[in-house]
Amino acid sequence: MxxxxxxxxxxxxxxxxxxxxxxxxxxxxxxxxxxxxxxxxxxxxxxxxxxxxxRPHHAARALRSGRNKIVLLVLPDWPLEHSLRTNLEVLTHELANHGYTLVTYTPLADSTAIPLWAILEPAVVVGYGEFSDEDLTDMKSVGIRHIIPEKASAQPSMDFISGPRLQAQHLLKLGHTRLGFARPSDPRLEEFVAARLRLVQQVCDEAGLPSPVVQQVDYRDESAGAAVASWEEAGITGIVAYNDETAADVISAASRQGLGVPKDLSVVGHDDSPLAARYLPSMSSVSVDMESLGMYTAGIVLHHAEGHDLPDAPTGTTSIIRRESTAPPRMH
CATH class of the missing domain: 1.10.287 (Helix Hairpins)
Structure with missing residues (x-):
């Protein structure tokens, strides 16, 4: 005015x-x-x-810049691992094909910064975590109509469930009866670690086998070596690693202690990152089709923003890729 x-x-x-x-x-x-x-x-x-x-000047600038072609992806404070990077790349390109710009934003608990949705006023806000009631109210107060998900049950389907089961089942099928679980030390992954460990535990329970022996490994200290020594002493022959980086830490520690992989210890990773195929020995790993999941998320966004048909959720997005790091246990 x-x-x-x-x-x-x-x-x-x-x-x-x-x-x-x-x-x-x-x-x-x-x-x-x-x-x-x-x-x-x-x-x-x-x-x-x-x-x-x-209107504050930042909102006026956002309006002039064409806010209706901005999609804001709100990410929890997660490390940017291979699977997430792949998902973001596909989502960015697919939205760009329809004239939308993807902007990512990670709100931090102790930050006093203005929420990015209040500055950009995007056409759609997508959350890979659950929004608080306060955040939902704030988004709606600036006129954002498309929020995905508004409720936890409406969250876009991301298949992170079957991977840990596939890891454990792969080792069991090879004949391993005592499993270990290698977890990273990053506290930001705590919820994911707990969820994946529960699934591995379920596979062991269903097979009537002992619980997996959990050890934390970190390339920056001696924890991987201590974990391998502990597993060897306990008779563990198969390791489910949280991801490929963690698997690499385990394999390196085993080699330094004179153990062969997979002769003495089989290790299976998760994410099928480029590291898995390049490592020596090459790592068995779970492949997650993040491209399909990225396309699916883009379809959900375009459904809300432009009325496109609601896409079908992808199925069969995880598979086990067997390489050199896993084999039947050595007969003593």
């Missing part, structure tokens, strides 16, 4: 109308976290801004 004297409405104008300070207007309009502003004050500022048709 332009005032009677020909100037654009500012935060100071809103502050005078609402009877608050310009700083308070900034906190409310920018959704600054960590500020103790009462709900009554917030509503008064929003009412004044609506009356004066005031």
């Amino acid at each position: 332009v005032t009677a004297v020909g100037r654009r409405v500012t935060a100071a104008d809103v502050a005078r109308e609402a009877g608050v300070s310009p700083a308070t207007v900034g906190f409310v309009m920018n959704r600054t976290r960590g500020q103790t502003i009462s709900e009554a004050t917030r509503k008064r500022v929003l009412a004044a801004s609506q009356k004066l048709n005031y």
